[in-house]
Amino acid sequence: QVQLVQSGAEVKKPGASVKLSCKAYGYTFSKHGINWVRQAPGQGLQWMGWISPHNGNTNFAQNFQARVTLTTDTSTRTAYMELRSLRSEDTALYYCTRDRDYDTISAHWGQGTLVTVSS
Amino acid sequence: DIQMTQSPSTLSAYVGDRVTVTCRASQNIYNWMAWYQHKPGKAPKLLIEKASTLQSGVPSRFSGSGSGTEFTLTISSLQPDDFATYYCQQYNTYSATFGQGTKVEIK
DSSP states (O other): OOEEEEOOOEEEOTTOOEEEEEEEESSOGGGSOEEEEEEOTTOOEEEEEEEOTTTOOEEEOTTTTTTEEEEEETTTTEEEEEEOSOOGGGOEEEEEEEOSSSSSOOOEEOOOEEEEEOO | OOOEEEEOSEEEEOTTOOEEEEEEESSOOTTOEEEEEEOTTSOOEEEEETTTEEOTTOOTTEEEEEETTEEEEEESSOOGGGOSEEEEEEEOSSOEEEOOOEEEEEO
16 A cells, blocks of 8 residues: 655754655556655644656745655655754644645655754 | 635544535645545554545445645544544645644534
């Protein structure tokens, strides 16, 4: 079945960058997009962006367009999300999710990666 | 970006109650509406897509309705396993926005 396995927790200082990974199993990687969604402590879900492993096309929420890079490696079936210029407000649980049909719905979810930004 | 306004933010109900959560979009999203259930310590779970299509394995007491800008999630008879936070989400081929969430609590 579809499984998304995310990398482990990260602790970063303000101003640093973090790069998270998401390895996909159980489906043809190039046929479905990957979304990134985050949840800050006590807050709701926030969609960050989407990437197509097929052609590298990306879409971003306005809030993240300047600081986020999404990439994929089809040889290892892995998606990556890099967030730059980290600030304390970026402390959150970050999820990768698989879409349904080149849309931004989150049909399948990874287990989440906790990123803590602290000096 | 399309804005989603979800209400109420918290809902207290008894087991067996009929529960309704509402979501309003800032512009016409046709039927590009999804609903998720989120329990503490777990990843969210997709319940409904395209406003009313129930995912496989989701109990039939859950239902979704609406189109355009007004949408509802209904739980016909609340069960102990249903106490969670529910999110609406507008989605399409280029963007997505979640509502603020509705926490369903035991009364």
